[in-house]
Amino acid sequence: MSCSLTQFSPEGTTWLSGGHFSQSLGKKRQNRVSVTISPLELLLLEMASGFYLGAFILYLSEILLSRPPRIPWAPVTAGVGGVLFQSLAIFIRFGFQGHVALLSLREVLSFFSWSLVLTFLYLEHQKKVRILGLFIFGIAFFSTLMVIGISFRTPVLSTGEPIGLLLSIHTLLIDLGLASAALSFMVSLLYLLLDQFLRRKIFNRFFSRIPSLETLDQLNNNFSGIGFVFLTAGLFFAMIWSWEKFGRTIPFASQGRLAFIGAIIVWLLYATSVLVRWNRRFRGKQAAYLSISGFLVFAATMLVLLFFSKGSHFIL
Amino acid sequence: MIKITLAGVNHKTAPVDIRERIAYPKEHLAPAVRTLAHEETVLECLLLSTCNRVEILTITSNIHPAPDFFTEFLSRTHPSLNGVSLRPHLYYKTDTEAVEHLFQVTASLDSMVVGEPQITGQVKESFEICRKESSVGPYLNQIFQRAVSAAKRVRSETAISHLPVSISYAACQLARKIFQEMSNKSVLLLGGGEMAQLTARHMKKMGVRSLILMTRDPSRGEPLAAEYEATYAPMSRLEEFLAEADMVVCSTGAETYLLTVPIMESAMERRGFQPLFLIDIAVPRNIDPEISKLSNTFLYNIDDLRSVVSSNQKEREMETFAAREIVRQEVSQFEKWRAERSTVPLIQSLRQHTEALRLSEIERFSRTLDALPEESRKQVILLTQSLMNKMLHPTYQTLRGSSNVDEAWEWITRCYGLPPDIVRATGSETDKESQGKSVLDSPLSDLPLPGEQPC
Numbered sequence: 001m002s003c004s005l006t007q008f009s010p011e012g013t014t015w016l017s018g019g020h021f022s023q024s025l026g027k028k029r030q031n032r033v034s035v036t037i038s039p040l041e042l043l044l045l046e047m048a049s050g051f052y053l054g055a056f057i058l059y060l061s062e063i064l065l066s067r068p069p070r071i072p073w074a075p076v077t078a079g080v081g082g083v084l085f086q087s088l089a090i091f092i093r094f095g096f097q098g099h100v101a102l103l104s105l106r107e108v109l110s111f112f113s114w115s116l117v118l119t120f121l122y123l124e125h126q127k128k129v130r131i132l133g134l135f136i137f138g139i140a141f142f143s144t145l146m147v148i149g150i151s152f153r154t155p156v157l158s159t160g161e162p163i164g165l166l167l168s169i170h171t172l173l174i175d176l177g178l179a180s181a182a183l184s185f186m187v188s189l190l191y192l193l194l195d196q197f198l199r200r201k202i203f204n205r206f207f208s209r210i211p212s213l214e215t216l217d218q219l220n221n222n223f224s225g226i227g228f229v230f231l232t233a234g235l236f237f238a239m240i241w242s243w244e245k246f247g248r249t250i251p252f253a254s255q256g257r258l259a260f261i262g263a264i265i266v267w268l269l270y271a272t273s274v275l276v277r278w279n280r281r282f283r284g285k286q287a288a289y290l291s292i293s294g295f296l297v298f299a300a301t302m303l304v305l306l307f308f309s310k311g312s313h314f315i316l
Numbered sequence: 317m318i319k320i321t322l323a324g325v326n327h328k329t330a331p332v333d334i335r336e337r338i339a340y341p342k343e344h345l346a347p348a349v350r351t352l353a354h355e356e357t358v359l360e361c362l363l364l365s366t367c368n369r370v371e372i373l374t375i376t377s378n379i380h381p382a383p384d385f386f387t388e389f390l391s392r393t394h395p396s397l398n399g400v401s402l403r404p405h406l407y408y409k410t411d412t413e414a415v416e417h418l419f420q421v422t423a424s425l426d427s428m429v430v431g432e433p434q435i436t437g438q439v440k441e442s443f444e445i446c447r448k449e450s451s452v453g454p455y456l457n458q459i460f461q462r463a464v465s466a467a468k469r470v471r472s473e474t475a476i477s478h479l480p481v482s483i484s485y486a487a488c489q490l491a492r493k494i495f496q497e498m499s500n501k502s503v504l505l506l507g508g509g510e511m512a513q514l515t516a517r518h519m520k521k522m523g524v525r526s527l528i529l530m531t532r533d534p535s536r537g538e539p540l541a542a543e544y545e546a547t548y549a550p551m552s553r554l555e556e557f558l559a560e561a562d563m564v565v566c567s568t569g570a571e572t573y574l575l576t577v578p579i580m581e582s583a584m585e586r587r588g589f590q591p592l593f594l595i596d597i598a599v600p601r602n603i604d605p606e607i608s609k610l611s612n613t614f615l616y617n618i619d620d621l622r623s624v625v626s627s628n629q630k631e632r633e634m635e636t637f638a639a640r641e642i643v644r645q646e647v648s649q650f651e652k653w654r655a656e657r658s659t660v661p662l663i664q665s666l667r668q669h670t671e672a673l674r675l676s677e678i679e680r681f682s683r684t685l686d687a688l689p690e691e692s693r694k695q696v697i698l699l700t701q702s703l704m705n706k707m708l709h710p711t712y713q714t715l716r717g718s719s720n721v722d723e724a725w726e727w728i729t730r731c732y733g734l735p736p737d738i739v740r741a742t743g744s745e746t747d748k749e750s751q752g753k754s755v756l757d758s759p760l761s762d763l764p765l766p767g768e769q770p771c
Contacts, residue, residue, distance in 0.1 A: 070473060198493060198614050203627050207493075208478075213591055214496040283589060284612050 038096060042148065044089035045110070049144035051082030052117070056137035063134065063209055075133055079121055082137075086114045086144065102171040106150045108302070111172070113143035115179040129219070131209045135186045166241035173234030178298055180227030181270075184220050185295035188288035191216040195285060217284050220291050221277060227294075228270040235263055262301025269294040317378055317658060317722055318359075318455060322414035323386035323406055324371030327428050330405035337396050340365040346445050348393045353451035355389075357381060360453040362460075364421070364442045366435065368428055373418060375455045383408045415459060415650055419643045422463040423470040424477075431476040431632050436467045458653060466646035473642060476635040479628035484514035486624040487595050487616065488522055491563055494593050494614060498522045504561035505529045506554070507568030508540045511597045515565050516544045528557055532568070555579060559586035563593045566602040573604040580607045597621070659715040662728055669734055670708060674700050 058075035090110060094100045102108045120136040123129055190210055197207045210216075239249040250260060273290040277283065325338055340348055345365055352361045352372065360375035372386055387402040409417050420426045422439045443460045446452050452460075471477050480486040495501055503519050505512050508531050516527055527546035531537030534550065541548035549557055554574070558564070568574065575594070584592065594615040596603040601617055608615035678685065678697060685693050711728070718724040728734065 194493065198490075199608065201616075201620050201623060203624055208475075210493075212492060212496045213494050218496065284591065286611075 038092060041089045041092045041096075044085045044092070045144055045148050048082045048086035048089060049141055049148065051078050051085065052113075052137050052141040052144060054078040055082065055133065056141050059130065059133040059137060062130065063205055075130075075137075076121065076124055079117055079133070079137060082140065082144075083114065083117045083121065086110065086117070090114055100168045100172060102175050104150075106147050108171075108175055108178075109143045109150075110147045111175045112179055112182070113140040113147075115176055116140060116143075116182060119179060119183060123219075129211050129215070131190065131206075131211070132183075132186060136183075139182070164241065164244075166237050166244065170234050170237040170241055173230050173237060174302075177227050177230030177234055178302060180223045180230055181266075181291075181295040181298045184223035184227055184291040187216050187219045187223060188291040191220060191288040192285065192292075213284065217287065220287055224270060224273045224287070224291050224294070228267075228274050231263075231267055231270055231298075235267060238263075259301070259305050262297070262304065266294060266298045266301060269297060317725065318654070319376045319378065319380045320373070320411050320414045320455070320459075321376065321380045322371060322373045322409045322417055323383060324364075324369055325390075325402065325405045326369035326371070326407075326426070328426075329407055334400065334402075334405055335368065335370075337400070338370045338390060338394060338402075339367060340370065340393075344393075345442070346449055349446050349449040349451050351393060352389060353446075353449060355385075358451075360456040361451045362418075362442060362446050362456055364439060366438050369421070369426075371418070371421065373414060373456070373459070375453065380410050412647060412651055415462075416643060416647045418459060419463045419466045419646055420640070423467040423639060423643055425470070425636055425639055425643065429481055430636060431479075431481070433471075433477060436464065439463065439467075454657075455654070458650060462646050462650045466643050469642045469646070470639040474635045474638045476632055476639055479631050481625050481628050481632065482514075483597070483618070483621045483625055484511060484518050486621050486628065487515055487565070487597075488518040490614075490616065490621075490624065491519075491522075491593050494591050495562060498524050500525050501562040502526045502528065502560055503563045503565065504557050505546065506551075506564065506566040506574060506602065507531060507570075507598065508537055509567035509569075509597070512565050512567040513540070513544070515595065515597075516546065519563070519565075520544060524563075528561065530554060530557070555583065558583040561592070562590070563595070564603075565595045565597065567597045568602055570598070570602055571600060573602060575603045575607060577604055577606050577610070580604075580610055580613060584610060584613065595621070655718065656716055659718065659724065662725055663712055663715060665734055666708065666711070666728060666732060669732060670704055674704055 055075045055078035058078060062075070093107065093110070102111050116136050117140045120132055124133065191213060194207070194210045194213055194216065197203070197210075198213075243249050269290065273287060273294055276290070277287065325334065327335065330338070340363070345363060349361065349363050352358060352363060352374070355361075357376045357379065358374050358381075359377060362371075362373040364371045364373075370390070372389070374381055383403065383406055386408070387406060390402055391397050391400075417426070418439075422436055424431050424433065424435045427435050439460075443452065443456075446456070480489045491498070491501075498519075501524050503516070503524050503526070505516055505527065508529065516529075519527065527541075527544055528549055529537055529541040529544070529546040530549050530551050530553075531540070532551055534548065538548045540546075558575075558579070564575070566574065580592075589612050591612045591614065594603055594607065594613060596615065596617045599618060603615060603617075605615065605617070607613055678700065685696060688696065715724050715728070
């Protein structure tokens with residue numbers, strides 16, 4: 001697979017915000033156009049991050065105060081507010097780009113935190129796992145903050161090349177897979193923590209807020225399964241896209257190879273995690289360890305790839 | 317002026333031999349309330365009797381009943397107390413203190429086990445008996461409503477009732493940290509000790525799927541199993557049932573370990589390594605402590621459970637600070653209501669007095685007024701009404717906001733030349749008349765107050 005950049009058409013889409021985001025980025029990348037964030041999108045992201053911070057503080061206070069919350073719906077409401085603003089920001093971003101592919105760290109992070117919060121809100125409605133809110137909104141807050149920071153610091157580079165449906169589906173599925181893996185990771189951490197509390201007989205405020213081991217194991221099972229499905233489907237679409245574009249399913253170029261190896265390791269870990277549940281010995285703690293390692297490899301692969309791709313999808 | 321007085325004996329002030337003699341059996345409570353309600357000075361009364369306390373709350377007019385009134389009443393209604401001096405064991409509280417105490421009792425802040433839920437129900441029961449005996453009026457009604465509201469707030473806004481403080485209940489709460497649903501769980505009871513029975517009772521309440529009881533002696537085990545709707549099985553089938561149970565409560569008198577690591581390893585293998593909660597409340601222990609190192613097994617012995625209870629007790633103590641604050645808020649709400657209500661008879665008397673003055677002045681000028689055209693005459697009469705309302709309005713406002721109603725009564729009677737006896741009599745009569753009704757139903761509240769009257 002060739003990683004050389006296609007020729008930039010001068011008519012390609014450009015969004016200049018105040019002029020200072022658009023910079024020349026060296027000769028090698030002159031055929032890319034710098035695309036920055038729109039002021040409205042930025043404002044919406046700032047609002048979303050504010051709401052996420054509010055939700056995080058409310059969940060934290062629930063744990064610190066050790067008593068039932070006076071307004072139990074307040075953190076969820078703040079979360080809903082945040083997700084609405086972020087939905088609008090993502091909608092604007094997709095509309096502005098003209099496609100739904102997540103090609104940059106900024107977009108990946110934004111969609112990641114959005115899908116995390118959305119899943120949590122559903123989960124909170126179904127299972128009342130309030131303690132997860134602390135982690136989810138903490139991550140969502142920092143993610144949106146990073147999105148805002150990246151938007152100011154590094155403009156997104158685009159080749160101006162039209163993005164196909166296959167690539168869009170691939171990036172969305174992989175990001176959803178990452179969100180599921182992150183949830184599975186957090187649930188697994190809580191499982192191991194509660195297991196330790198129960199074994200060491202530690203009964204603190206945090207202990208009283210964690211749901212039962214059985215609930216956490218079940219959630220881990222569900223998220224791992226969902227993540228595995230998203231990951232498998234995402235990889236499948238990537239291979240079809242690669243075949244269509246380059247005539248081969250397994251990339252040869254260094255970055256593509258790295259991505260492929262990372263993806264295969266993650267896929268194998270999740271496949272193991274799902275398959276070993278058939279063997280009943282692998283439940284609870286063992287499954288939690290697998291989910292944690294799965295997410296760590298997944299996140300590391302994504303970060304390495306995004307680092308090598310320097311602001312755009314590595315494959316373009 | 318209405319006086320609230322509370323006197324009683326509880327676990328903090330009297331030993332059990334006094335408490336057991338002073339407690340009213342359920343069937344004797346209603347006649348005792350009736351006797352108390354017929355006392356001349358008592359307008360309303362509440363009699364609360366539990367195993368740990370007997371408390372009497374009275375609403376009287378102008379004067380607080382003395383402590384001797386209560387000791388005499390208690391001695392009269394308990395012939396077995398003859399010759400016992402109750403005075404050293406009696407606590408006596410008045411007005412705000414009395415209300416605060418009752419609120420704390422209802423919210424279980426004064427209980428032997430702080431936060432236990434039964435006391436609120438007992439207060440409700442006592443109130444219901446008093447209501448049936450017609451000893452409840454607007455003041456007690458308000459006190460009861462606020463006390464229940466304070467108790468509800470304490471339960472919902474603090475963690476006081478969320479932390480178990482009995483060993484058997486703590487074991488059940490721990491089970492909830494391991495299992496999501498109790499309805500599909502099976503509990504194996506090894507031995508039929510008292511603690512195991514208590515745990516079985518709690519487990520049954522939590523809705524476990526099945527209880528299996530194993531004892532060495534079937535003649536003891538089978539009746540117990542029948543009592544708890546459990547299945548009886550002999551000890552020889554332990555390994556078989558161990559694979560199926562999700563919780564094991566062990567309290568036999570065995571001198572050796574009944575459950576060892578090899579037995580548990582084999583059981584865990586057969587149960588597919590699903591979590592297993594083991595409670596060993598036997599002394600000497602019946603479960604090898606090494607078992608706790610096995611994956612997905614959680615072993616708690618009697619000391620572990622005691623440490624759970626003790627940490628919960630400390631947490632509850634911490635929560636009482638927040639709970640007392642809630643009680644204080646509710647008491648201050650009640651005091652505000654009480655102060656407002658206490659001024660109503662005074663406002664009424666003042667209104668009647670000034671109205672009489674106004675009418676007599678109109679009468680004095682009747683000849684002049686009669687000479688006026690009808691429309692002008694009406695205007696002049698309206699003017700007098702309006703003028704009087706405007707002048708009295710600040711007085712009413714001051715009265716309503718007054719923290720010291722007694723002083724306000726004194727001040728008003730002096731300023732306006734009201735005969736003090738008339739004012740006080742009106743107040744007492746009104747309270748007697750409005751027994752059993754809420755303050756909003758009071759005939760006094762039908763009177764147009766200054767702010768409501770068109771000027």
